Amino acid sequence: MRKPHHAIVSIAIAALTAIALPTAAYSQAAVSYDELAKNEAAANAENGKRVAPVKSIVNPSNDVSSDMQAMIGAPFPPHFNADPKSASEWKELIERRAKLSIANVPTMKEKLGVKVEETKIAGVHCFIVTPNRILPENRRRLLVHVHGGGYVFGPGEAALPEAIMMAGFGGFKVISVDYRMPPDFPYPAAMDDAMAVWKEVTRTHDARRMAIFGTSTGGAMTLAMVLRAKDEKLPKPAAIAPGTPWSDIDKVGDTYASNEWVDNVLVTWDGWLGRAAKLYANGTDLKNPYISPIYGDFKGFPPTILTSGTRDLFLSNTVRTHRKLRRAGVTADLNVYEGQSHAQYQFNISAPETKEAFTDIAKFFDRHLKE
Structure with a gap:
């Protein structure tokens, strides 16, 4: 009964x-x-x-560095439940967070041995990140980077940390796309900018020697860029690295519930994250594959490496993407780190897990990109 x-x-x-x-x-x-x-x-x-x-939930101690343990145990970020009511309030929040990221860029460039130049490609503001020493096998290779930040955070130099780490740890030349974002430029501005850059660079570079990478929003955009390249009959990259991708922008997936209040980076979809999703979509169906690429067709995708953590709010996004790629017959690797919340593998360049994550991606690219 x-x-x-x-x-x-x-x-x-x-x-x-x-x-x-x-x-x-x-x-x-x-x-x-x-x-x-x-x-x-x-x-x-x-x-x-x-x-x-x-x-x-106690912090994991086995197989986790002291640097990572400190990040895993950190309090929630003060902005996790931010609720901007206007474009000006969004811009104030975006600028405040950008200053925090930009402050770390000079030290990162020095420690990882890279130089950064500003440029425009197809009319889009970009950064070219070049390591002081490019590995011989990478001299003709080129990576395109699309940054994370919930489609709202990371303008200008605030977009650079991940690109600097990939260039420094991997020994690759990287183009980082400073795409337009809300509140002034909702969907599809970010994707249009990223695709304009991709289309332009593939005119002068062999796509078989190129890869696209990015984390969170950048991971979703990486996947969506391949979908658009397929649809627009453009060259596809030889490999991609969508880190903990926001592949379903809606609150769909097991760890949106199971890791809610456990992830100490994103914390919950119902805070700033969900508000940013709606701001970006601007009325477009959240299941549009260029916004939520998990609903796209992954057949014919290039080899893919995905990265996440056991406490990541987007762990299900990452796992669902991995399974869908495998079901489509795509070579796909999945790295999941013990205890890490969203994208914590790139928060501290001194943490051994950070070097490990980017080295794994670099090795994956080396296997799949033509020299």
Whole structure:
């Protein structure tokens, strides 16, 4: 006989309010582990939504560097629930965050041994990031970078950190696209800029020696650029690296729920992130493949390497993308890091996990790009 809804809710509330401690401390909680297990079994006795107890999650210590442990345990960013009500409020938030990123750029350039030049390609503002030493096998290779930031953050030099890391750790020359963004330029401005650059550089460079990469929004744009290249019959890159891609811009996917309030970077879709999604889409269907590339056709995609972490709000976006690529017959690697929230593999150039992530991507590109 089906248990009355109010009874299930009561059991669930009891389980949720009874304990807020990690597993190791159950014996000191308001209820014993055995009682908690009994309550949870009852609350999850029927097919449907999963009910979980409130709990603390300790930082992983095995196979995680001290630098990464510090990032994993950091508080939520102060802007995670920002709710700008106007274009001017969005711009103020964007500028404030950009200043924080730009402040780190000079040190990154020095430590990783790269130089940065501004240019325009097909009328789009770009940066050319060149390592002091380009590996011999990379001298004719070229990478195109599209930055992350929820389609709103990362204008100008604030877009550079990931491109600098790829150039520095990988030994590649990189073009970073400073694409237009909301609030002034919603979809499809960002994609139009990125594609204009891609179309122009493939006129003078062999696409078999080129790759596209980016993280989060940049990961989604990387995937969407390949979709557009297919549709527009343009050359496709020899490989791509969409890191923790925002491949479904809507709140669809398991870890939007399971890693909500666990990811200490994005935290929740219902904060600034979801508001940025709607601002960017500007009324366009969120399942449009150029906005949410998970709904596109991945057949014929180039070899792909994806990166995420076990606490990443976008882990499901990454996993869904990986599975869809594999089902389409595409060579696809998936690297998932212990304990990391969204894109934390690129937050600290001194963390060994950062060098490891970019080295893995560089090796993947080396296998698939023509010399």
